[in-house]
Amino acid sequence: MQAQLIALDWGTTSLRAYLLGPAGQVLKMRSLACGIMQLPNTPRLIADHWCADGFELAFDEACADWLQDNPGIAVIACGMVGSAQGWHEAAYRETPASLGALSTALQTVRSVRGVEVHIVPGVIQHSTLPNVMRGEETQVLGVLQTHPHLNDCLIGLPGSHSKWVQVQDGCLVHFDTFMTGELYAAVCEHTILGRTQQQAEQFDAAAFDRGVQVALSPDGERGPLSTLFSARTLSLTGQLSPVQQPDYVSGLLIGHELVALGNVLRRRRGGQPLPAIILIGNSQLCERYRRALGACGFADVSLAEQATEQGLWHLAQAAGLLQHTHLEA
Amino acid sequence: MQAQLIALDWGTTSLRAYLLGPAGQVLKMRSLACGIMQLPNTPRLIADHWCADGFELAFDEACADWLQDNPGIAVIACGMVGSAQGWHEAAYRETPASLGALSTALQTVRSVRGVEVHIVPGVIQHSTLPNVMRGEETQVLGVLQTHPHLNDCLIGLPGSHSKWVQVQDGCLVHFDTFMTGELYAAVCEHTILGRTQQQAEQFDAAAFDRGVQVALSPDGERGPLSTLFSARTLSLTGQLSPVQQPDYVSGLLIGHELVALGNVLRRRRGGQPLPAIILIGNSQLCERYRRALGACGFADVSLAEQATEQGLWHLAQAAGLLQHTHLEA
Numbered sequence: 211m212q213a214q215l216i217a218l219d220w221g222t223t224s225l226r227a228y229l230l231g232p233a234g235q236v237l238k239m240r241s242l243a244c245g246i247m248q249l250p251n252t253p254r255l256i257a258d259h260w261c262a263d264g265f266e267l268a269f270d271e272a273c274a275d276w277l278q279d280n281p282g283i284a285v286i287a288c289g290m291v292g293s294a295q296g297w298h299e300a301a302y303r304e305t306p307a308s309l310g311a312l313s314t315a316l317q318t319v320r321s322v323r324g325v326e327v328h329i330v331p332g333v334i335q336h337s338t339l340p341n342v343m344r345g346e347e348t349q350v351l352g353v354l355q356t357h358p359h360l361n362d363c364l365i366g367l368p369g370s371h372s373k374w375v376q377v378q379d380g381c382l383v384h385f386d387t388f389m390t391g392e393l394y395a396a397v398c399e400h401t402i403l404g405r406t407q408q409q410a411e412q413f414d415a416a417a418f419d420r421g422v423q424v425a426l427s428p429d430g431e432r433g434p435l436s437t438l439f440s441a442r443t444l445s446l447t448g449q450l451s452p453v454q455q456p457d458y459v460s461g462l463l464i465g466h467e468l469v470a471l472g473n474v475l476r477r478r479r480g481g482q483p484l485p486a487i488i489l490i491g492n493s494q495l496c497e498r499y500r501r502a503l504g505a506c507g508f509a510d511v512s513l514a515e516q517a518t519e520q521g522l523w524h525l526a527q528a529a530g531l532l533q534h535t536h537l538e539a
Numbered sequence: 540m541q542a543q544l545i546a547l548d549w550g551t552t553s554l555r556a557y558l559l560g561p562a563g564q565v566l567k568m569r570s571l572a573c574g575i576m577q578l579p580n581t582p583r584l585i586a587d588h589w590c591a592d593g594f595e596l597a598f599d600e601a602c603a604d605w606l607q608d609n610p611g612i613a614v615i616a617c618g619m620v621g622s623a624q625g626w627h628e629a630a631y632r633e634t635p636a637s638l639g640a641l642s643t644a645l646q647t648v649r650s651v652r653g654v655e656v657h658i659v660p661g662v663i664q665h666s667t668l669p670n671v672m673r674g675e676e677t678q679v680l681g682v683l684q685t686h687p688h689l690n691d692c693l694i695g696l697p698g699s700h701s702k703w704v705q706v707q708d709g710c711l712v713h714f715d716t717f718m719t720g721e722l723y724a725a726v727c728e729h730t731i732l733g734r735t736q737q738q739a740e741q742f743d744a745a746a747f748d749r750g751v752q753v754a755l756s757p758d759g760e761r762g763p764l765s766t767l768f769s770a771r772t773l774s775l776t777g778q779l780s781p782v783q784q785p786d787y788v789s790g791l792l793i794g795h796e797l798v799a800l801g802n803v804l805r806r807r808r809g810g811q812p813l814p815a816i817i818l819i820g821n822s823q824l825c826e827r828y829r830r831a832l833g834a835c836g837f838a839d840v841s842l843a844e845q846a847t848e849q850g851l852w853h854l855a856q857a858a859g860l861l862q863h864t865h866l867e868a
Contacts, residue, residue: 339758339769340776371768386761387768389730396725401718429668431806432715433762433799435792439700439716440668447669463764470762477760 213237213280214532216273217522218327220291221345222247226518227272229280234523236516238276244268246290246297257323265297266322277325284531286522288330289345292317297327302334302342306381309351313528330525333382341387345518346373349490350382352521353514357488364475364485365514366503368464368495370395374471376485386474388467391495394460403441403459408452413494415501417454421461422502425469434466464498468506486510490517542566542609543861545602546851547656549620550674551576555847556601558609563852565845567605573597575619575626586652594626595651606654613860615851617659618674621646626656631663631671635710638680642857659854662711670716674847675702678819679711681850682843686817693804693814694843695832697793697824699724703800705814715803717796720824723789732770732788737781742823744830746783750790751831754798763795793827797835815839819846 211231219226223245229238244250249264256270277283292300298319303311316328332344346367353365354377367373370391376384398404424430424437441459444450450458475484487508489496496513503511526532540560548555552574558567573579578593585599606612621629627648632640645657661673675696682694683706696702699720705713727733753759753766770788773779779787804813816837818825825842832840855861 334776336776338756339753339766340772340778341768342772342775386765388761388764389767390764392730393722393726393764393767396729397722400725400729401721424668427667431799431803432717433795434764435717435719435722435796436715436799437668438718438722439670443669443671446671447663447665449669466762467764470760470765474760 211235211237213276213283215523215526216276216280216283216285217519217526218269218272218285218287218291219289219345219348219518219522220287220296221245221289225268225272227276228519228522229276230519230523234520236519240272242268242272244271246293246295259322261322263322265291269297269321269327270323277323284328284526285325286316286328286330286526286529286531288348288518288522288525292329292331293344296329298329300329300331302332305333305335305385306378306383307333307347308381309355309524309528312347312351313525316525316529328526328529328531330522333385335385337384341385343373343375343385343387346375346385347382348521348525349517350375350377350521351524352517352519353488353490354380355524356516356520357514360488362485364487366487366489366499368489368491368499372467386471388471390463390467394463397438397459397463398456403438403455406442406445406452407455407459409456410453413498414454414457417450417457418461418498419501419505421458421463422465422468422505423461425462425465426505430466430469434463437462437466460498461502464502465506468499468502468508472506472508484508486512488512488514490514540564540566542605542612544852544855545605545609545612545614546848546855547598547601547614547616547620548618548674548677548847548851549616549625550574550618554597554601556605557848557851558605559848559852563849565848569601571597571601573600575622575624588651590651592651594620598650598656599652606652613657613855614654615645615657615659615855615858615860617677617847617851617854621658621660622673625658627658629658629660631661634662634664634714635707635712636662636676637710638684638853638857641676641680642854645854645858657855657858657860659851662714664714666713670714672702672704672714672716675704675714676711677850677854678846679704679706679850680853681846681848682817682819683709684853685845685849686843689817691814693816695816695818695828697818697820697828701796715800717800719792719796723792726767726788726792727785732767732784735771735774735781736784736788738785739782742827743783743786746779746786747790747827748830748834750787750792751794751797751834752790754791754794755834759795759798763792766791766795789827790831793831794835797828797831797837801835801837813837815841817841817843819843 215230217228225244250267253262300317335341544559546557554573579596582591629646664670
């Protein structure tokens with residue numbers, strides 16, 4: 211099948227490369243540990259140039275054969291690759307942000323092979339406390355394109371920095387960030403709570419649910435700075451075993467995130483019921499969020515797949531990159 | 540002046556030793572980096588015994604000359620030295636906890652010199668989520684002894700694990716813990732927020748107050764998991780400089796602690812006004828809390844000094860340790 215687009219999801223710690231065919235089918239996918247904070251650093255020859263640039267080296271490692279096999283193929287990338295620390299900065303675009311607005315704001319960097327890499331800008335929200343995303347905007351647009359009738363819906367992207375994106379009429383209109391994933395890692399690796407933890411072989415749903423219930427309970431009113439200490443005291447009193455502790459803490463933090471989100475949404479929406487939720491991301495993490503969302507009163511939760519590659523495909527199409535490829539093919 | 544008591548405040552990272560005279564005056568004080576997690580480990584001769592035990596080595600380093608100069612002097616210790624990882628475990632006593640109850644529950648360990656060290660037990664609260672303290676109970680008792688008419692008062696002990704202790708009729712009746720200090724360190728040292736921070740030469744009150752105000756604002760409703768990200772976005776948008784970030788994050792977290800505490804107290808106390816607050820601890824940290832408490836509606840805030848040594852003195856007195864010393868002197 212004829213390849214049409216190389217689509218890169220290039221974040222802080224990893225680089226995912228997709229080779230997409232007609233209508234955006236995934237022909238091939240590769241995942242490399244070459245995020246912008248851990249780029250390769252061994253210089254080598256690329257297209258007859260001696261090359262030491264980490265972005266060039268990573269790009270070549272991910273795509274050299276695809277580029278050779280598909281001369282003139284278009285390349286598009288989203289994520290931290292467009293940040294100030296990235297390959298080429300693609301300045302944030304403001305909310306409300308649509309497919310059209312972002313597709314006309316792609317920034318281009320020419321690789322040492324002469325291939326142009328089109329970089330998707332992130333999105334900024336100039337609220338009292340500003341908010342930013344890079345990469346998630348592409349995933350949200352992917353969902354909006356594959357579910358064109360979505361409205362009054364909240365798209366959740368759990369992760370190191372979870373995003374909750376309100377969409378309306380095909381636009382990202384508002385979003386909130388929670389540093390839940392990164393704080394979970396910092397708590398487990400760098401506080402006293404980690405000292406008594408033991409990794410379980412599999413997900414302990416009961417321990418996780420218990421953490422969520424604490425966040426929902428009157429004790430939860432004290433907030434995560436306080437309830438986290440219960441992982442220690444329940445352990446000291448023999449009520450929480452070492453292998454239960456990691457999932458209990460995970461449930462606590464995700465529970466606090468969702469309780470706060472629910473409270474904010476209820477206030478923001480007046481009497482309206484909570485919106486439908488679509489989750490995008492790692493399936494195990496989405497499953498945790500699905501459980502916790504149910505406990506927190508979100509009745510309608512579904513999962514979206516292939517959001518990134520679909521978003522990159524539709525952005526490339528809207529930017530006219532695919533037609534160009536087609537002419538050369 | 541005749542020394543009456545050696546009083547040890549022996550925590551996780553440090554050991555403070557006080558030589559107390561009549562009525563508990565501090566004759567001498569020493570601070571050693573010999574907490575129970577970083578004990579000395581070079582064996583040496585103590586009282587003709589070859590000794591490799593870290594607790595013995597630290598105790599000798601802190602007090603050998605005082606013990607030699609004051610034969611038969613009583614020794615009392617509080618803090619993590621009485622934990623399961625300490626020198627000798629002094630099991631938790633339950634709330635409500637009074638001077639009388641704790642003074643009859645001292646545990647004794649005999650050192651290689653033949654000196655008995657009396658260890659103060661910690662306190663446990665068997666609430667739905669249990670709560671524990673070790674060392675703070677002694678400080679609270681110190682304040683209660685030196686301010687005998689205190690009632691309906693909340694004693695705050697800011698630190699790695701801040702404690703808020705409700706006292707009534709000379710007893711510790713209820714307490715809450717917030718891991719604010721330890722989480723602040725984990726956030727600054729082990730998350731993306733630390734990467735753009737720069738240590739200021741002095742406390743930036745405006746940045747700190749701004750963080751407190753965010754916690755108090757409608758944005759604060761999302762909780763610290765979310766508002767913390769504003770340290771990054773305000774930085775990205777040029778609204779918060781690298782040197783302002785540490786104190787902004789400090790204000791945010793302390794603000795969230797106190798907003799939650801205020802909400803819980805208002806609910807617990809019905810229509811009654813917020814209680815008077817007495818702070819115990821490091822003076823710079825107490826000053827941060829005093830500022831933030833004022834902003835959060837706590838109108839009556841004062842500071843207590845020498846709480847630990849006063850608490851140890853009164854516990855030793857109640858346990859009859861001082862009379863014993865006196866007879867031998």
